[in-house]
Amino acid sequence: MACERWEDLVETIERPASILERLAAGEVERLAEALWANGLFPLAYHAWQGAGVLPKLPEDERALLRDRFVRYLAGWMTAWEETGRILDVWLAAGLRPILLKGADLAARYYAEPHLRPMSDLDVLFPSTAECERAYDLLVQRGFRAHESLPQEPWALLQHLPALSAPVTGWAVEIHGALLLSPRDSRWAGGGVRLIGERRSYAWLGRRVEGLAPEALAAFLCGHMWFQHAGDEPRAMVLYDLKAILDKEGSAFRWPLLLDLAEAAGVTGAVARGFGLLDDLLGVAPPPEVRRAMRAGGGEAELALSPGGAAVEQFVGRLRHEGLGAAARTARRIAFPPLGYMRWRYRDKRKWPVAALYPYRWAGQAVRLARWAVERAWLAVGKKR
Secondary structure, three states: OOOOOOOHHOOOOHHHHHHHHHOOOOOHHHHHHHHHHHHOHHHHHHHHHHHHOOHHHOOOHHHHHHHHHHHHHHHHHHHHHHHHHHHHHHOOOOOOOOOHHHHHHHHHHOOOOHHHOOOEEEEOOOOHHHHHHHHHHHHOOOOEEEOOOOOOOOOOOOOOOOOOOOOOEEEEEEEEOOOOOOOOHHHHHOOHHOOEEEEEEEEEEEEEEOOOOOHHHOOOOOOOHHHOOOOOOOOHHHHHHHHHHHHHHHHHHHHHHHHHHHHOOOOOHHHHHHHHHHHOOOOOOOOOHHHHHHOOOOHHHHOOOOOOHHHHHHHHHHHHHHHHHHHHHHHHHHHHHHHHHHHOOHHOOOOHHHHHHHHHHHHHHHHHHEEEEHHHHHHHHOOO
């Protein structure tokens, strides 16, 4: 589907002087907003600094970009320090978290960690029992939950309710699986292989773990184009993939990537991610790998599955416990707790909470419609 607008964002980073061409149209502020929304503003600002472009901008535009970057860096440093304190709590208790997404990529793969934004701290523990212990340790230290822990915490999601640090408000999500609920039959059936091999590394004097690079690449693509297939993708994922490939070089195991993608059911998502990486950044998989990605089903893997944990729970309760139990499950999906709604839509603090529910339903309807259009487009493509 979309992603056409990514070309402008990529050009801004790869050809920093192109920002000077936007002055006449007054597009600098709009460009900064688009870069920010896609997680690329720090990389772009770094590129402008390195190319000596910023002094050539008018003072107003230069101040706008500088102020945005200073605010970003201050928030990022606060989050980075809070992340260290959280890890210390778990490590002292004998727990070994697996860092995911932002924190892991920043620590392992970016030349300067602050170039990779973090919206929250995502970690995974190999068992749900460890997850719940890690969750309790933070609650005991004053971390606030955005919703109460449900009776069946793993029934619908792959992570526990988000927690916020008492002073900084830095959010933490503790995962028991990737992309799917740990109760989902697809997790045990193959997805769990994503965490089968891990990498231990030093992070500010601490020993932490991350996914193997091939699993990390598959997870990033799956997170963007499988788990959130109906949402607007973010161009940041391309630079994440590029950072992994740049650092791993010839040690990156392409056959393992294909194997893990198939096991986790994200072959199509991986094909899309690496296809865009080739198209927009010129970083191509080996020819035989690209052919295998295309032969593996492509974006057809983005289908919603009836084997999903939420569907299984709803159908199971309807069949075995009756309409009342199934209705309670549906109600929890449609009407999350107020605390969760306030946290999830924290950019709409001034809205009455009652207005957040219709907003949520409308957004879900749009995502479902977008997914339906994509499925129809793929079906037409298959018939040709």
